[in-house]
Amino acid sequence: MYNTNISKEILCWYDKNKRDLPWRKTNDPYKIWLSEVMLQQTKVETVIPYYNNWLKNYKTIQSVAQANLDELLKIWEGMGYYSRCKNFYHAAKEIIYKYNGTIPNQFDVFKSLPGVGDYIAGAVMSIAFNHPHPSIDGNHRRVISRILGIKNVSRYNKNRIYNYLKKIVEIDRPGDLNQAIMDIGSTICKPKEVFCDFCPIQFSCKACVSSKPLEYPKKIYKKKIPTRNLAAALIEYGDYILISKRPVDGQLGGLWELPNIELKNGECPEKLLKKSINNHYACTIKVGKNLGLIHHTFTHFKMNITLFRCLLKHDQKVDSSMKWVRWSELDQYAFSKGNHKLFLLYQKENV
Numbered sequence: 054m055y056n057t058n059i060s061k062e063i064l065c066w067y068d069k070n071k072r073d074l075p076w077r078k079t080n081d082p083y084k085i086w087l088s089e090v091m092l093q094q095t096k097v098e099t100v101i102p103y104y105n106n107w108l109k110n111y112k113t114i115q116s117v118a119q120a121n122l123d124e125l126l127k128i129w130e131g132m133g134y135y136s137r138c139k140n141f142y143h144a145a146k147e148i149i150y151k152y153n154g155t156i157p158n159q160f161d162v163f164k165s166l167p168g169v170g171d172y173i174a175g176a177v178m179s180i181a182f183n184h185p186h187p188s189i190d191g192n193h194r195r196v197i198s199r200i201l202g203i204k205n206v207s208r209y210n211k212n213r214i215y216n217y218l219k220k221i222v223e224i225d226r227p228g229d230l231n232q233a234i235m236d237i238g239s240t241i242c243k244p245k246e247v248f249c250d251f252c253p254i255q256f257s258c259k260a261c262v263s264s265k266p267l268e269y270p271k272k273i274y275k276k277k278i279p280t281r282n283l284a285a286a287l288i289e290y291g292d293y294i295l296i297s298k299r300p301v302d303g304q305l306g307g308l309w310e311l312p313n314i315e316l317k318n319g320e321c322p323e324k325l326l327k328k329s330i331n332n333h334y335a336c337t338i339k340v341g342k343n344l345g346l347i348h349h350t351f352t353h354f355k356m357n358i359t360l361f362r363c364l365l366k367h368d369q370k371v372d373s374s375m376k377w378v379r380w381s382e383l384d385q386y387a388f389s390k391g392n393h394k395l396f397l398l399y400q401k402e403n404v
């Protein structure tokens with residue numbers, strides 16, 4: 054039923070066309086694992102400088118485990134999905150304390166580490182250890198759906214896709230096969246564009262034979278995501294501004310931000326900001342000029358944040374999750390992209 058020649062055709066195409074990527078020049082499981090973590094939800098072009106910079110600073114899994122989470126988040130800053138960084142850090146610690154510094158080469162053991170799911174486990178096992186495990190992400194799912202002529206990616210069809218890939222990775226280069234399908238999905242079998250004439254599997258592909266390959270698989274329309282409105286305070290005291298650290302366990306956990314509050318039911322942002330900064334941050338402020346509005350989108354919601362310039366009324370102590378910092382010191386702290394947009398608003402105002 055399965056055409057084993059397909060694996061050969063795919064590998065032959067890969068040998069001639071594979072993308073030249075830094076993590077393809079190594080078999081080190083640490084580096085391969087790091088690249089796969091960074092590549093989740095992030096484009097290859099974005100990941101490359103982050104990957105190179107990370108390895109310049111943290112050459113081994115041991116050095117990650119010994120690092121401070123704040124330093125790691127600073128290197129990750131701007132790539133988003135910060136839980137990936139935190140999980141990688143906790144997994145590195147587990148590798149040191151539980152596995153004596155050696156990255157496990159058994160699928161189930163490796164998969165039990167924080168942040169490791171089927172995809173990353175399959176990728177690391179196949180690429181670094183040459184074990185025949187499939188790794189299935191959106192690219193794999195799309196390419197194989199097209200080969201098999203699958204329109205609805207139901208649970209039953211997801212199993213078919215898994216079983217198909219499981220069968221064709223049972224060769225001597227499973228890691229290359231997983232990466233080859235990734236490259237086919239990224240370069241010639243894209244969501245909205247296909248180049249079947251250049252595809253090594255065009256003669257075995259049901260979607261191509263149908264001459265309507267883009268109809269496979271059917272597009273899943275995402276639900277509209279909600280919008281949240283917030284007000285943020287840029288609180289000044291002399292040369293200093295106040296920043297606050299988010300709790301490590303929540304969204305954007307461990308990152309720094311300007312104090313802010315969510316607005317509901319059309320409340321007056323100035324009044325609410327003053328009250329909430331007093332309640333939550335124990336600071337008495339005078340809310341000043343509205344510096345403008347920024348928009349930022351996360352996976353599950355959008356945010357509109359209005360920034361207000363505020364003045365601290367008198368010198369007050371703040372708790373350890375907050376800091377008074379000079380503008381010149383801000384680059385020592387990791388902030389989300391949304392916060393960097395707020396800083397730009399302030400800088401525009403002060404040019």
Ligand code: SF4
Nearest residue numbers: 242249252255258266
């Ligand atoms: S033949 Fe066309 S539709 Fe089929 S996998 Fe290749 S590029 Fe995609």
